[in-house]
Amino acid sequence: MLTKGNLLTYLIALLIILTLNFFLPRMMPGDPLMAIYGDEALVQMSPQLKADLTERFALDQSLAEQFASYWLALFRGDLGYSYSYNAPVTEVIFGRLPWTLLLAGLALLLSTAIGIMLGIESGWRRGGRFDSGVLSGMVTLSGFPDFFLGILLLLLFAVNLKVLPLFGAEDVYSGLSGFARLIDIGEHLILPLTTLVLARITGGYLLTRNTMIGVLKEPYILLARAKGLKPRTVKYRHAGRNSMLPVMTQTGIWMGLMVTGVLFIEVVFSYPGIGLLAYDALTFRDYPVLQGLLLVSAFCVLGANFIVDLLYARVDPRVSYAH
Amino acid sequence: MLKIEDLKVSFDGESILRGINLEVADDECLAVIGESGAGKTTLGLSIMGLLNGNTAGQINLGDTNILTLSEEEMRNLRWSHVAMAFQSSQNRLNPTHRILDQVAEPLIAHGKQEKAPAREKAAGLLEKVGIEPEKLSHYPHELSGGEQQRVLIAMALVNEPELLILDEPISSLDAKSQVEMIAFLRRAIAGRMTLLVTHNLSTAAKLASRTATLYGGRIVELGPTNLMLSQPRHPYTRALLRSYPNMTTVKDLQGIKGRMDRRVIGCPFHPRCTQAIPICREQIPALENHEGRLVACHRGGIIPALSVTDISKSFKTLKAVDGVSLVLEHGETLALVGQSGSGKTTLARMLSGILEPDAGEIFIEHRKAGQPSKDFHRTVQLVFQNPGEALSHRLTVLEAVREPLEVQGIGTRAEQDKAARKVIEEVELPTTEEFLDEYPHHLSGGELQRVNIARALVLNPQVLIADEPTAFLDSSIQAKVLKLLMNLQENRGLSMLFITHDIAVARKISDRIAVMHEGRIAEQGSTSQIITSPSSPHTQSLLDSAAGLHSDTEIARDE
Ligand code: SF4
Numbered sequence: 001m002l003t004k005g006n007l008l009t010y011l012i013a014l015l016i017i018l019t020l021n022f023f024l025p026r027m028m029p030g031d032p033l034m035a036i037y038g039d040e041a042l043v044q045m046s047p048q049l050k051a052d053l054t055e056r057f058a059l060d061q062s063l064a065e066q067f068a069s070y071w072l073a074l075f076r077g078d079l080g081y082s083y084s085y086n087a088p089v090t091e092v093i094f095g096r097l098p099w100t101l102l103l104a105g106l107a108l109l110l111s112t113a114i115g116i117m118l119g120i121e122s123g124w125r126r127g128g129r130f131d132s133g134v135l136s137g138m139v140t141l142s143g144f145p146d147f148f149l150g151i152l153l154l155l156l157f158a159v160n161l162k163v164l165p166l167f168g169a170e171d172v173y174s175g176l177s178g179f180a181r182l183i184d185i186g187e188h189l190i191l192p193l194t195t196l197v198l199a200r201i202t203g204g205y206l207l208t209r210n211t212m213i214g215v216l217k218e219p220y221i222l223l224a225r226a227k228g229l230k231p232r233t234v235k236y237r238h239a240g241r242n243s244m245l246p247v248m249t250q251t252g253i254w255m256g257l258m259v260t261g262v263l264f265i266e267v268v269f270s271y272p273g274i275g276l277l278a279y280d281a282l283t284f285r286d287y288p289v290l291q292g293l294l295l296v297s298a299f300c301v302l303g304a305n306f307i308v309d310l311l312y313a314r315v316d317p318r319v320s321y322a323h
Numbered sequence: 324m325l326k327i328e329d330l331k332v333s334f335d336g337e338s339i340l341r342g343i344n345l346e347v348a349d350d351e352c353l354a355v356i357g358e359s360g361a362g363k364t365t366l367g368l369s370i371m372g373l374l375n376g377n378t379a380g381q382i383n384l385g386d387t388n389i390l391t392l393s394e395e396e397m398r399n400l401r402w403s404h405v406a407m408a409f410q411s412s413q414n415r416l417n418p419t420h421r422i423l424d425q426v427a428e429p430l431i432a433h434g435k436q437e438k439a440p441a442r443e444k445a446a447g448l449l450e451k452v453g454i455e456p457e458k459l460s461h462y463p464h465e466l467s468g469g470e471q472q473r474v475l476i477a478m479a480l481v482n483e484p485e486l487l488i489l490d491e492p493i494s495s496l497d498a499k500s501q502v503e504m505i506a507f508l509r510r511a512i513a514g515r516m517t518l519l520v521t522h523n524l525s526t527a528a529k530l531a532s533r534t535a536t537l538y539g540g541r542i543v544e545l546g547p548t549n550l551m552l553s554q555p556r557h558p559y560t561r562a563l564l565r566s567y568p569n570m571t572t573v574k575d576l577q578g579i580k581g582r583m584d585r586r587v588i589g590c591p592f593h594p595r596c597t598q599a600i601p602i603c604r605e606q607i608p609a610l611e612n613h614e615g616r617l618v619a620c621h622r623g624g625i626i627p628a629l630s631v632t633d634i635s636k637s638f639k640t641l642k643a644v645d646g647v648s649l650v651l652e653h654g655e656t657l658a659l660v661g662q663s664g665s666g667k668t669t670l671a672r673m674l675s676g677i678l679e680p681d682a683g684e685i686f687i688e689h690r691k692a693g694q695p696s697k698d699f700h701r702t703v704q705l706v707f708q709n710p711g712e713a714l715s716h717r718l719t720v721l722e723a724v725r726e727p728l729e730v731q732g733i734g735t736r737a738e739q740d741k742a743a744r745k746v747i748e749e750v751e752l753p754t755t756e757e758f759l760d761e762y763p764h765h766l767s768g769g770e771l772q773r774v775n776i777a778r779a780l781v782l783n784p785q786v787l788i789a790d791e792p793t794a795f796l797d798s799s800i801q802a803k804v805l806k807l808l809m810n811l812q813e814n815r816g817l818s819m820l821f822i823t824h825d826i827a828v829a830r831k832i833s834d835r836i837a838v839m840h841e842g843r844i845a846e847q848g849s850t851s852q853i854i855t856s857p858s859s860p861h862t863q864s865l866l867d868s869a870a871g872l873h874s875d876t877e878i879a880r881d882e
Contacts, residue, residue, distance in 0.1 A: 218414050219409070219412055219413070219414050219415040220414055220415060220416055220417040220418070222368075222373060222409075223409055223415060223416070223417075223475075224417070225373060225401075226371050226373055226401055226402065226406075226407055226409070227401065227402045227428060227429040227432065227478075228398045228399060228400070228401030228402045228403065228429065228432065228433060229398075229428070229429075229432050230398070230432070233432065237420075238417055238420075241419050242417070242418065242419055245419075315419065316418075316419060317418070317419060317462040317464070317465075318418055318462070318464050
């Protein structure tokens with residue numbers, strides 16, 4: 001069960017991130033407006049606009065008052081205005097976020113699930129042909145950087161074989177709707193998703209396999225066999241369940257890595273999620289968007305960790321007991 | 324019926340079981356006892372078909388030799404026909420499943436019952452073994468070690484197996500729960516074929532009708548439990564009994580000399596045996612019938628180290644010793660207790676060859692001891708009452724300890740010196756040149772007595788007769804010298820005849836007690852029996868006059 005103490009940890013982490021988000025641009029040398037708004041804004045900067053912005057950010061006031069108004073804005077859901085997109089930052093980000101959630105969420109789910117399944121099978125047949133085959137495949141796979149894998153897949157399936165689309169999340173101009181649109185979205189998803197899954201699967205697989213090998217030596221496995229249970233039951237109910245526990249703890253940590261993974265993959269496949277957005281914002285030096293992204297991804301990682309914690313407590317009774 | 328024939332198990336070339344033959348009748352409980360590492364659990368697991376080592380021989384359950392079954396056939400046999408209450412240990416139960424589910428699981432898995440009735444039955448059993456109803460849905464880590472053990476026992480019974488294997492079933496329970504669990508198990512195993520493996524002899528005594536002692540992968544003694552535990556014949560069974568703390572032994576705990584070594588050739592016990600003879604090192608003794616049980620020993624079990632029959636001695640008109648027969652077994656401490664004038668010192672002097680008896684015979688092992696000879700003194704040595712008198716004041720410590728070797732003409736001077744230094748160290752005296760050159764009158768009473776003991780031991784005797792060895796010492800030194808004698812007895816495997824007027828001291832250090840009165844043996848028996856239920860009035864009066872015998876704690880503390 002999730003306790004108050006646990007929840008507090010998350011709140012504190014969030015507070016720290018939000019506070020840093022306030023201080024970082026203000027600690028940059030030069031005009032804070034420039035630091036906050038970037039080059040693009042300066043081009044359009046009229047004295048009138050400058051006065052507006054100064055007032056808005058309370059830049060003429062003390063740091064404490066600035067901090068207070070920063071928080072007020074946050075509570076209003078106001079992350080500022082993007083001059084390169086000519087839209088409020090929240091609008092820009094939330095327009096892109098669903099695509100990333102779809103891609104990264106599925107990738108995380110699939111890579112963990114497949115990793116665990118293969119790990120259990122491999123550990124059970126340790127030293128056998130299946131195990132050696134999968135193990136060497138995984139180790140080879142982990143040698144490739146994720147964007148390289150992406151480019152490889154892209155060249156093979158989209159450029160050469162032309163069976164899958166080259167870029168984007170859907171065919172915007174085709175005017176598809178309903179089921180046909182879903183299929184289209186699915187087709188666009190396959191390559192980036194596969195890349196991410198392949199890039200992320202090894203960790204979960206190796207961890208599960210190693211744990212499985214250890215778990216199979218535990219006294220309760222001997223007891224399970226002594227009870228005359230079917231090998232399948234021993235493998236999944238008794239060994240498998242205990243073998244996936246460490247992977248679940250790790251998943252929270254891998255979430256952070258997933259963020260950078262997504263950034264590369266979205267760029268490679270021009271997938272219109274927040275990774276690509278971050279890339280563009282970086283090119284335009286659109287600081288408000290970058291800052292907003294920092295907040296949103298921190299939020300997502302924390303949120304996902306939170307969910308993993310909840311799940312973990314359900315799978316491993318010892319966790320709830322420990323608190 | 325379970326019939327195990329010539330079962331051999333080895334792992335990576337190391338033999339754990341080396342030819343076990345056992346039978347358990349349909350309604351019988353057989354206990355297999357032995358120290359940890361003797362192969363008890365391996366035996367249990369081999370019957371479950373759960374060993375991945377090399378197995379040879381036969382395990383016949385009814386008409387099937389289960390060693391020939393396929394894995395699938397074995398799987399059907401497990402838990403339905405043969406179930407094992409595993410020893411409770413860390414991670415023995417699956418940490419991620421509720422205990423009720425774990426207990427009900429074999430019922431469901433073997434298709435005996437549907438989920439709901441299975442859980443009901445499991446719950447009933449769990450309650451019977453003493454798990455509170457609100458703990459049924461707990462996970463293992465929420466239970467104490469004792470509760471986990473109960474769960475394992477309930478689990479073993481759930482499918483009502485024909486053969487139940489109990490592996491240390493009460494080791495994690497506290498004293499009160501042990502009593503309850505034994506009572507429960509007695510009911511549960513009534514009419515069921517049961518194999519109990521344990522190092523806990525009182526569990527064996529309470530549950531099993533027959534007991535087998537396992538040592539070094541072989542059965543060394545097998546017989547009715549009460550006989551085995553009251554009069555063990557194999558030196559190892561006796562050693563086990565001796566080292567095991569229970570309510571009926573009163574002697575201070577003693578370990579067994581040495582450790583178990585699996586690679587031994589010949590009798591597996593010979594490196595630790597006090598009565599080993601050359602053949603023990605070469606041939607494995609067969610399990611043969613002796614005194615109502617089977618014993619695997621070339622000498623037919625424990626033999627007497629020193630015995631006398633009908634021995635008498637008179638001084639003028641006084642009959643000091645009047646027709647005494649007494650047996651000192653190998654490796655035991657026998658206390659001869661009596662008031663002064665009871666004749667015990669006279670008896671001791673005859674036994675050590677200083678006095679010649681008027682009538683009667685003395686045997687060393689089975690050989691009759693003739694005229695006191697050099698040979699006799701090599702075997703039997705005496706430690707005198709008054710340490711000062713026994714030592715010549717003209718000899719230094721080293722010379723005094725060396726003297727017996729010189730008299731016997733054993734070894735060169737250098738070898739004698741070396742041997743003397745070694746025993747001096749063994750009796751916990753300093754071996755500095757300064758001390759070795761000391762004369763007796765410079766030594767304290769405790770040191771003098773240790774020098775005496777060293778003198779007695781330097782010839783490597785088998786029997787040590789200690790005549791009131793602590794009479795002249797004050798009580799704190801007394802305790803230390805007693806401790807030393809016990810350690811020497813254990814480490815050297817000595818047979819010791821300990822003569823004392825103080826039954827409280829006798830109780831602490833002896834396996835058996837013989838009470839002497841007016842030149843005769845008034846009563847003899849195991850120490851616990853003599854102390855708790857004396858039959859002779861002379862014993863009773865000794866007990867009454869003994870200091871502090873009734874407050875155990877006091878005695879235990881004066882170590
Ligand atoms: S006397 Fe020999 S055979 Fe008997 S227990 Fe001792 S060593 Fe083994």
